Amino acid sequence: MTVSPAMSEPRAETGMPAPRRRRLNRKLAPWLFLAPGVLMFLIYVLIPIGESMWISFFQWDGLSAKTWVGLSNYLELLDDDAFYTSLKNNLIWLVLYMLAIPFGLFIALFLNQTVRGIRIYKSLFFFPFVISQVVVGLIFSWFYAPGFGLFFELTKWLDGTGIAILANPNTVTYGIIAAGLWPQIAYCMILYLTGLNAVAPDQIEAARLDGAKGIKMLWYVVLPQLRPATFIAVVVTVIGALRSFDLVSIMTDGGPFGSSRVLSYYMYEQALSEYGYRMGYGAAIAVVLFAIMMIFISGFIWKMWRDERGL
Amino acid sequence: MFPKPIQSMSPAARLTYQIALPVMLVVWLLPLLGVAVTSIRPSSDLAQGNYFGIPSYLAFSNYLDVFKNSPFASYMLNSFKVTIPTVIGAVALSCLTGFALAVYKFKGNLLIFFIFVAGNFVPFQILMVPVRELTVKMGLYDTITGLALFHVAFQTGFCTLFMRNFIKALPKELIEAARVEGVGEWQIFWHIVLPLVRPAIAALSVLIFTFIWNDYFWATVLTTGADTQPITAGLQSLNGQWVAAWQLVSAGSILAALPPVAMFFLMQKHFIAGLTLGAVK
Numbered sequence: 001m002t003v004s005p006a007m008s009e010p011r012a013e014t015g016m017p018a019p020r021r022r023r024l025n026r027k028l029a030p031w032l033f034l035a036p037g038v039l040m041f042l043i044y045v046l047i048p049i050g051e052s053m054w055i056s057f058f059q060w061d062g063l064s065a066k067t068w069v070g071l072s073n074y075l076e077l078l079d080d081d082a083f084y085t086s087l088k089n090n091l092i093w094l095v096l097y098m099l100a101i102p103f104g105l106f107i108a109l110f111l112n113q114t115v116r117g118i119r120i121y122k123s124l125f126f127f128p129f130v131i132s133q134v135v136v137g138l139i140f141s142w143f144y145a146p147g148f149g150l151f152f153e154l155t156k157w158l159d160g161t162g163i164a165i166l167a168n169p170n171t172v173t174y175g176i177i178a179a180g181l182w183p184q185i186a187y188c189m190i191l192y193l194t195g196l197n198a199v200a201p202d203q204i205e206a207a208r209l210d211g212a213k214g215i216k217m218l219w220y221v222v223l224p225q226l227r228p229a230t231f232i233a234v235v236v237t238v239i240g241a242l243r244s245f246d247l248v249s250i251m252t253d254g255g256p257f258g259s260s261r262v263l264s265y266y267m268y269e270q271a272l273s274e275y276g277y278r279m280g281y282g283a284a285i286a287v288v289l290f291a292i293m294m295i296f297i298s299g300f301i302w303k304m305w306r307d308e309r310g311l
Numbered sequence: 312m313f314p315k316p317i318q319s320m321s322p323a324a325r326l327t328y329q330i331a332l333p334v335m336l337v338v339w340l341l342p343l344l345g346v347a348v349t350s351i352r353p354s355s356d357l358a359q360g361n362y363f364g365i366p367s368y369l370a371f372s373n374y375l376d377v378f379k380n381s382p383f384a385s386y387m388l389n390s391f392k393v394t395i396p397t398v399i400g401a402v403a404l405s406c407l408t409g410f411a412l413a414v415y416k417f418k419g420n421l422l423i424f425f426i427f428v429a430g431n432f433v434p435f436q437i438l439m440v441p442v443r444e445l446t447v448k449m450g451l452y453d454t455i456t457g458l459a460l461f462h463v464a465f466q467t468g469f470c471t472l473f474m475r476n477f478i479k480a481l482p483k484e485l486i487e488a489a490r491v492e493g494v495g496e497w498q499i500f501w502h503i504v505l506p507l508v509r510p511a512i513a514a515l516s517v518l519i520f521t522f523i524w525n526d527y528f529w530a531t532v533l534t535t536g537a538d539t540q541p542i543t544a545g546l547q548s549l550n551g552q553w554v555a556a557w558q559l560v561s562a563g564s565i566l567a568a569l570p571p572v573a574m575f576f577l578m579q580k581h582f583i584a585g586l587t588l589g590a591v592k
Contacts, residue, residue, distance in 0.1 A: 044464030055440055128340075130521060131571065134546055142557055199312075243434060245435070283440055289436055293433060304428065
């Protein structure tokens with residue numbers, strides 16, 4: 001084995017094992033190994049979460065002194081139409097993004113064959129996930145663009161006038177979500193392809209002998225075995241939906257008339273863009289988004305915790 | 312195997328499948344193909360309204376034009392300068408944390424693990440204002456170092472999840488045998504565990520490379536100019552300058568997508584192993 005030379009060397013150094021020193025060492029060791037990573041994570045992730053919550057109680061432009069305003073940022077949110085628009089859009093994102101899971105499963109089932117060249121097909125179907133959301137956003141902006149976009153021309157061919165999906169406050173969010181679904185479906189597809197690879201063939205054969213096929217086979221035999229893949233697909237899709245920022249920023253800047261804002265984008269707009277440096281108000285929006293996210297995160301962690309203890 | 316292997320079906324079904332595969336693929340990649348064609352379409356075609364027809368000639372010069380009169384090369388270089396140190400930093404830190412959380416039993420082990428996991432899922436906006444303040448205070452605002460430092464810290468969450476689970480799945484006997492032999496903890500890490508986690512290091516490296524290369528939010532929050540901004544943020548500002556010059560926007564988009572795409576095709580096995588971690592029990 002490759003490990004043997006490494007093991008004999010320190011033994012020669014220490015000679016007799018020193019149990020007391022070793023035990024102390026082993027107690028301290030994990031903390032030394034953890035220290036650099038934990039420190040970085042503390043400074044850049046954990047403490048900032050607390051700080052954001054704290055800042056949300058202040059009025060602050062990022063430069064002059066902070067003024068304590070208590071809950072008034074949150075009270076202002078309750079009266080802010082832009083906040084409700086963002087919240088509603090986040091909800092639409094969350095619901096429609098879930099479509100990535102059945103679509104991903106469908107493509108995975110379609111591609112789960114062993115014909116020649118199927119590996120290339122799988123990679124090419126996965127392609128949209130690898131490219132940056134900025135590029136996806138630009139691609140779809142072009143795709144939707146009135147006058148020359150492929151999508152616009154297609155709809156023009158169908159209805160005579162064409163649909164400028166990003167220019168209409170009623171359709172813009174759906175247009176952006178469609179762009180977001182493109183890479184997300186690819187992600188879910190790859191999760192299911194991996195899962196399908198591990199489905200026990202003997203169970204499938206046994207069910208086939210019992211006369212199961214098609215949808216029934218999928219529902220009662222295959223899907224239960226794909227549960228780990230489905231769990232991860234749900235996690236990454238929920239997080240992806242709530243994190244949506246890049247596409248909104250690239251494709252519409254929240255417009256037209258702020259109708260495609262989501263919480264993450266609205267927060268950025270309030271705290272950093274040319275619209276103002278309202279750090280406190282922005283932080284309050286971020287805290288709301290964080291609270292929504294925590295509901296899901298707690299659920300995931302709770303399930304992982306149960307699995308860990310079951311091991 | 313599910314669905315039923317196509318080979319066991321009628322010749323008609325096989326033929327349908329063979330035809331459906333490329334058709335589906337073209338439909339799936341239609342937006343991308345459109346952009347790829349636009350990127351080699353001469354601007355004169357676009358001016359004359361030839362958006363979908365055959366380009367009158369292949370204008371590969373669009374790709375050169377992207378670099379001319381714009382800091383495109385600088386943006387690309389900045390992306391590498393942010394991405395590569397981040398990959399090294401995050402993977403190195405997570406080898407240590409993953410080892411600690413997988414090998415030792417101590418109070419708070421699971422708690423720390425789950426804090427890493429949960430932290431990895433938080434919305435970026437809850438970190439934005441304080442991280443920007445911190446970076447400004449350290450004098451690292453609008454620097455590549457400042458951006459990379461944040462990325463290292465944040466990615467450590469995901470990498471720790473990955474590494475810890477990978478190391479946990481290694482045979483325990485190896486480590487126990489080494490301990491009986493009296494091997495020190497650091498030696499166990501360096502000489503026994505590290506060589507075994509090489510596949511995990513490869514998988515994480517390609518994944519983090521892609522994540523960081525594609526990051527847009529932090530690029531806009533922590534950097535401002537062409538000297539420091541990576542390609543994602545750069546592309547957005549060039550998009551503002553190249554109004555209606557879609558052949559340039561398209562060529563720029565394709566170029567910006569190339570490094571992660573190349574990474575994916577070169578390291579496909581590792582990439583997918585990383586992404587689908589946990590998708591199979």
